[in-house]
Amino acid sequence: MNKITKIGVTALCGSLATIASAQAGEMTATGSATMTYVSLGGDGGQTTGNPLGMASGLTFAGSGELDGGQTFTVTFGHSDKNTYDASSVVLTTNSLGTFNFSQAGGGNGIGGYDDNVPTAWEETSGTAVTVGADMAKGVGSSMNIEWTSPSFMGSNLQLAYAPQNDGVKVNDKAGSATNATKHEAWDAVLDINTAGDNYMPNIFVGYSHSKQDAGGGTGKEAETEDHEEGTAGIVWTLGPVKAGFQRTIEYPGNQTAAELQYYANTFFGVSFNVSDDLSISYGKAKYKKGFVDSNENPTREIEADSIQIAYTMGGASVKIAQTDVDNAQYVTGTANDYEGTTVALSLAF
Numbered sequence: 001m002n003k004i005t006k007i008g009v010t011a012l013c014g015s016l017a018t019i020a021s022a023q024a025g026e027m028t029a030t031g032s033a034t035m036t037y038v039s040l041g042g043d044g045g046q047t048t049g050n051p052l053g054m055a056s057g058l059t060f061a062g063s064g065e066l067d068g069g070q071t072f073t074v075t076f077g078h079s080d081k082n083t084y085d086a087s088s089v090v091l092t093t094n095s096l097g098t099f100n101f102s103q104a105g106g107g108n109g110i111g112g113y114d115d116n117v118p119t120a121w122e123e124t125s126g127t128a129v130t131v132g133a134d135m136a137k138g139v140g141s142s143m144n145i146e147w148t149s150p151s152f153m154g155s156n157l158q159l160a161y162a163p164q165n166d167g168v169k170v171n172d173k174a175g176s177a178t179n180a181t182k183h184e185a186w187d188a189v190l191d192i193n194t195a196g197d198n199y200m201p202n203i204f205v206g207y208s209h210s211k212q213d214a215g216g217g218t219g220k221e222a223e224t225e226d227h228e229e230g231t232a233g234i235v236w237t238l239g240p241v242k243a244g245f246q247r248t249i250e251y252p253g254n255q256t257a258a259e260l261q262y263y264a265n266t267f268f269g270v271s272f273n274v275s276d277d278l279s280i281s282y283g284k285a286k287y288k289k290g291f292v293d294s295n296e297n298p299t300r301e302i303e304a305d306s307i308q309i310a311y312t313m314g315g316a317s318v319k320i321a322q323t324d325v326d327n328a329q330y331v332t333g334t335a336n337d338y339e340g341t342t343v344a345l346s347l348a349f
Contacts, residue, residue, distance in 0.1 A: 025062055025072075028062075029059070029061075030058075030348070031056065032348045032349070033054065033055070033056045033057075033346070033347045034055045034056070034347075035052070035053070035346075036053045036055075036342060036345075037051050037052060037342075037343045037344075038340060038342050039051060039340060039341045040128065040338070040340040041338075041339050042325075042337050042338040042340070043334035044328065046338050056080055057077070057085075058077075060078075061074065061075045062074040069094055070091065070094060071091075072089065072090065072091045073088075073089075073092075074089050074090075075087060075088050075089075075090070085105075086103050086104050086106070087102075087105070088105055089101045095150065096150075097147055097148050097149045098148040099145065099146070100148070102144055103143055104140075104142055104169045105140070108139065108146040108158075108160045108187070109138040109140050109144065109146060109158065109187025109206070110138035110187050110189055110206035110208050110231050111136075111138050111139070111141060111187075112189075113136075113189060113206055113231050114135040115135065115267050116235065116244065117233065117244035117268060118243065118244050118270060118271035118281060119269055119306075119308060120271055120279040120281035120310040120319070121309075121310045121319040121321060121344075122306075122308065124269075124283040124284070124304045125285065127306060127340070128342040129324075129325050129339065129340040129342075130325065131302060131304050132329030132330070133263075133265065133285075133287035133304075133330075134263045134287070134289070135248070135265070136231055136263075138160070138185070138187040138208030138229055139160050139161065139185045139210075140160070141167045142162040142165045142166055142167050142168065143162060143163075143170050145160070146159065146161075146187075147159050157189070157190055157191075158187070158188070158189040158190075158206075159187070160188075160189075161185070162185045164176060164180055164182070165183065165184070165227075166181075181212060181213075182210040182211070182212055182227050183210065183211045184210070185208065185210035185211065186208070187206060187208040187209075188206065188208075189204060189205070189206035190204065190206070191203075199238065201234050201236045202235045202236075204232070204234075205231070205232040206230065207229070208227075208230070209228055210226060211226050211227075212224050212226050212227055212253050224253050225253035226253055227252055228251045229248070229249065229251075230250075231247070231248040232246065232247055233246030234246075240273040240274070241270065241273075242269075242271045243269070245268050246265075246267040247265070247267075248264070248265045249262060249263070249264050250263040250264075257292050257293035257296060258293065258296060259292050260289065260291055261292045262288075262289075263287070264287075264288040264290070265285065266285065266286045266288075267283070267285050268284045268285075269282070270283075277312045278309075278312075280308065280309045280310075281308045283305065283306045284303075284304070285302075285303070285304045286301060286302070286304075288300070301327060302326065302328060302330060303325070303326045303327065304323065304324065304325040304326070305323070305324055306322065306323040307321070307322045308321045308322075315347060315348045316345065316348075317345075317348075318343075318344070319342075319343070319344045319346065320341070320344075321341070322339075322341050323339065323340055323341075323342070324338070
């Protein structure tokens, strides 16, 4: 009996030691709930149905410190209705920069720079009105690892790599499908932000390259080249006013006459902080879709603009957006001209 007791006490002590070690860091939970009202219209005949909507989200973050002062953060996101969204593991070193292992969070590489012009609330394509445009994402939507250099006067270099750019969230000890169109890929972003000088702009430029297999057949027109994406933008801050301009380009690598040749997006945005709690903005975007043979398939273009206002009251904020879209989803004609108003009340905890 004494031996059994000793074994039990020893096992308990071992368990307590393990728990104490595991709890050396911290775990926090944050969340939000957003209630919306939408009113849709336009020549396209959008129907609102029930205009009331709601979304909620939870984020769990654990952090700790390694020997030598290096820190790590583990984040798990759960989007609306407790659906698992994405996770990341971030290691911040003393002098070698930051390493971010991301499970398709969308923010690594040029995915974090798909539309970075100033707004009071959302991107022009992020309100309740359908836009249907293609955005430059790079490796951000796939399992990837990113290195961010140490900051120098607020500026840094970001390099992200995905063994297969297939947009799949892969579980541990598993792999994704092997028949993806895009394979090994990498992104590079240079973000120049002169800290502390209110009259110097934030300039960023990025490039993404994904390998693709040839498309079969004979002759150059039947081949498929590698997938390339790029972005460049500037955001200027002058007191309470921010103004930004950005261009993105995407070449899927298609070569046959009837196929898509490129996507080209142009963004402009200006915001004004009326006070610490109140801000307003105007944003305009053009999304072009071009084909290899422009005579057979003329270039198609979406135009969208959005006026927004946001007011914050502690942990609550009220946001309103009036958005107009012409030729949504790259389809010309008044049947695809939309407009709408979105009103949101967001609570953060």
